Amino acid sequence: MRFDFFDIQLLQHIVTTGSLTKGAERSAISLQAASERIKKLEQYFDTPLFIRHSTGVELTSAGHALAEHARLLLVQKQQLEQDMQRFRQQVPESLTLWCNSSAQSEYLPTLLPQYLMHHPEINIDLHEAESSDIVAALTKGIAKLGLVSSFFDTQHLQTQEFASDPLVLICPAAHALQHSEQLNLLDALNYGFIGLMPHHSLQQSIETQAKLLGFNIQYRLRLPNFSAIAEVVDQGVGIAIMPARAAQRLQADYHFHTVQLRGAWANRKLLLATQDFNQLSLNYQQFAEFLLQHRPLSE
Incomplete structure (x- = not known):
């Protein structure tokens, strides 16, 4: 024409x-x-x-x-x-989820692939940080959505329970605590600990509980992650405290005894937090809804 x-x-x-x-x-x-x-x-x-x-x-x-x-x-x-x-290729939107180390290593690896497979137009950026830093970032509006420990004050934020994330004590198979099924933190404070690095919020919360009982934790060694700690405990060097889900995962590779810890501080939760769920963009709201629908509350 x-x-x-x-x-x-x-x-x-x-x-x-x-x-x-x-x-x-x-x-x-x-x-x-x-x-x-x-x-x-x-x-x-x-x-x-x-x-x-x-x-x-x-x-x-x-x-x-x-x-x-x-x-x-x-x-x-x-x-x-x-x-x-509708057939045009769209530039994928990137959603940033702030999360603490427990959420990043124990819960999200199995959930996020499911979400990404059903949402090819979305990319996810995991930003690992300490729970205290995540709460601060959410408060200031730097972060939009985060997974944090219930140990920290989130009353000024909107939260939904994502997972039960209790702490347990692990000890070598030949340790004096090996026959214990449950104990208070006080019962373990006379033994040498294998801990996370000093900046880690989990280790800081454990130290806070020890100081409330009048003790300073005796560290035999500090390591960067739970796998390294489990390996050293397996070798009989000391005891440690970590999330129950991490201990359960690591028992397939290392030999140690797990003891439940008494007290509200140890029976913590993972919370999905934001300033206001209704003010999130549609993609963030859908992502948050997916996380809550697939939350492992029973674990």
């Missing part, structure tokens, strides 16, 4: 305004360019489309017929573009 949708749209602008000059202005082209395009249309159909007057233009019978077809073509063009929009 010797004309395109630009010519069709130009024709509509001229019909709407009743003027070749105003139609050219709406199409953002010069009067001369508009006149040339209309002339080519008339040559293509071999018939006049407009009657020129000093005050404007008037459609001929052929012009009326073409204008009606032009209107339908433009409507169909718009419908076509809208229908094809």
Whole structure:
């Protein structure tokens, strides 16, 4: 064809305004360019489309017929573009989830692949941080969504319980505590501990509980993660405290005895937290809903 949708749209602008000059202005082209395009249309159909007057233009019978077809073509063009929009590749949106080490290592690896498989338009950025830092970031609006320990004050945030995340004590198979099924922290404070690094919020909370009982924890060694701690406990060097889910996972590789800890401080929860769930963007709301629907509360 010797004309395109630009010519069709130009024709509509001229019909709407009743003027070749105003139609050219709406199409953002010069009067001369508009006149040339209309002339080519008339040559293509071999018939006049407009009657020129000093005050404007008037459609001929052929012009009326073409204008009606032009209107339908433009409507169909718009419908076509809208229908094809859903097939266009979209730039994936990245959602950032702040989480503490327990959530990052013990819960999210099994959940996030499920979400990503059903949402190819979404990427997830995990930002691991201490629970205290996550609470601060949520409060300041730096973070939108986070998984934090219930040990910290979140009363100024909106929270939903995500998982039961109790702490347990692990000890070597030949340790004096090996026959214990439950104990208070006080019963363990005379023994040497294998702990996490000093900046770790979990270790800080354990130290806080010890100080409330009048003790300073005796550390034989500090290590960066639960796997390293389990390996050293297995070798008989000392005892340690870690999340029950981590202990359960690591018992497949290391030999140690697990003891339940009494006290509300040890029976902590993982909370999904934000300033206001209703104020989150739609994608964040859907992601939060997925996490809560798949929360391992019974574990």
